[in-house]
Amino acid sequence: MTITRIIATTFAVAALLLHAAPARAHAFLDHSDPAVGSTVQTSPAVIHLWFTQELEPAFSSVTVTDRSGATVNDPAEIDASDRTEFNVKLKTLLPGTYKVQWHVLSVDTHTTEGDFSFHVGGK
Amino acid sequence: MKPALWGMAAVLLLLTAPSAAGAHVICGNRVFPATLTMDDPGVGDELSLPTVQLVPTPSGQSIAYGYEWDKSITRDLGFAVNGDYASQRSAAQGANGWDNLTLTLKDELPCKEKHELAWSVGVVRLLPGTGASQLRNSGVIARVGSTAPTFYIGKGLGDLPIDALRPFAVTGELSREFSDSPQLTPSAWNYAASLQYSMPYMQQHVMALKVPQFVTRLTPLVEVSMTSPSGGPTTGDIAPGVFYSAKTWQVGAEALVPANKATSQSQSLGFIVQFHLFLDDAAWKTILGKPLINKDLWK
Numbered sequence: 523m524t525i526t527r528i529i530a531t532t533f534a535v536a537a538l539l540l541h542a543a544p545a546r547a548h549a550f551l552d553h554s555d556p557a558v559g560s561t562v563q564t565s566p567a568v569i570h571l572w573f574t575q576e577l578e579p580a581f582s583s584v585t586v587t588d589r590s591g592a593t594v595n596d597p598a599e600i601d602a603s604d605r606t607e608f609n610v611k612l613k614t615l616l617p618g619t620y621k622v623q624w625h626v627l628s629v630d631t632h633t634t635e636g637d638f639s640f641h642v643g644g645k
Numbered sequence: 646m647k648p649a650l651w652g653m654a655a656v657l658l659l660l661t662a663p664s665a666a667g668a669h670v671i672c673g674n675r676v677f678p679a680t681l682t683m684d685d686p687g688v689g690d691e692l693s694l695p696t697v698q699l700v701p702t703p704s705g706q707s708i709a710y711g712y713e714w715d716k717s718i719t720r721d722l723g724f725a726v727n728g729d730y731a732s733q734r735s736a737a738q739g740a741n742g743w744d745n746l747t748l749t750l751k752d753e754l755p756c757k758e759k760h761e762l763a764w765s766v767g768v769v770r771l772l773p774g775t776g777a778s779q780l781r782n783s784g785v786i787a788r789v790g791s792t793a794p795t796f797y798i799g800k801g802l803g804d805l806p807i808d809a810l811r812p813f814a815v816t817g818e819l820s821r822e823f824s825d826s827p828q829l830t831p832s833a834w835n836y837a838a839s840l841q842y843s844m845p846y847m848q849q850h851v852m853a854l855k856v857p858q859f860v861t862r863l864t865p866l867v868e869v870s871m872t873s874p875s876g877g878p879t880t881g882d883i884a885p886g887v888f889y890s891a892k893t894w895q896v897g898a899e900a901l902v903p904a905n906k907a908t909s910q911s912q913s914l915g916f917i918v919q920f921h922l923f924l925d926d927a928a929w930k931t932i933l934g935k936p937l938i939n940k941d942l943w944k
Binding site: 548550551553554557558559560574630631632634635636637638 | 671673674676758808845848849850851852853892925926929930
């Protein structure tokens with residue numbers, strides 16, 4: 523059997539299995555604004571987080587903290603028209619590094635959590 | 646249809662399937678993907694089908710078409726069934742048939758989320774006499790069974806202070822394989838490790854790079870798997886490769902490079918490819934995709 527046929531067999535079986543499966547999964551961060559690890563010159567009014575799955579609002583949260591651990595955001599809200607998007611209103615941020623921690627429940631009942639940082643006015 | 650056209654059609658079908666980003670053993674920020682030549686440090690509902698391994702030998706070539714089904718009993722206790730259909734080819738003769746079945750019982754210990762440290766313990770039992778008699782009689786597959794207590798560990802390096810190093814992770818596996826009949830087949834130590842660099846981790850937790858989305862789903866890695874039988878030479882492979890992780894599945898491909906002289910006497914450069922389906926995502930509504938008992942043993 524040739525390598526080509528082996529690879530083709532692998533992909534063929536994979537394709538059949540995939541098309542038999544519904545598209546639901548753990549929710550992970552897809553992207554954000556400000557972006558993960560980025561630097562913005564002025565304090566953003568809102569941070570937007572987009573996830574790879576729709577979220578359950580009652581069991582999902584986002585917290586933004588400064589270096590001292592103080593919370594600098596109002597309660598986060600999931601966008602009513604796009605349940606993959608979290609919008610987090612921020613207080614006015616001084617120059618520094620901020621940590622965004624998210625804990626979400628996707629509509630397929632999987633819980634995930636994670637964090638990232640962004641910087642205001644340079645590191 | 647020619648194989649190349651068949652392959653293109655299959656790839657197209659694959660690419661039109663639902664896709665996005667990430668899964669499997671999850672500990673805090675870290676997702677440890679399912680590795681190919683060793684087991685990952687977690688328990689879950691997964692299906693590896695197929696795992697195709699081709700290894701040239703001095704007299705011909707060996708191809709194995711493998712499968713593995715992992716099923717969670719509780720959220721942190723699971724079992725796995727795996728095996729393969731082996732095909733040996735040489736200029737003089739060939740032999741085909743099913744390899745012996747292997748059963749694994751595995752318990753995932755509570756992970757240290759802050760430090761991305763996952764670990765588990767298990768017992769792997771090779772069931773003798775479950776493979777093809779032709780292969781057994783010709784010595785291609787084991788004639789006797791074995792039992793192997795096994796320790797698995799995974800550590801993400803996300804707590805390092807240097808951003809560029811944070812996507813790195815290491816995993817390891819150590820087992821003592823006790824032969825049912827050491828005079829026929831010696832007992833052995835098996836040990837394996839992997840070094841991984843997760844682009845999904847980089848994108849989600851360190852720095853969102855402006856690169857094609859395809860790149861953000863790759864995890865280049867190298868695996869090393871060795872076995873040291875009592876009284877016999879240590880053999881094994883170094884397996885550099887790359888994984889592509891989507892929402893509900895993963896594809897991995899690695900070269901199999903003989904790790905030492907003893908190994909190169911029995912094989913030359915081979916390769917392994919695998920399609921891996923995350924059943925807890927792809928079949929989350931069914932019993933195939935969730936624990937039989939929705940509890941943790943350790944919490």
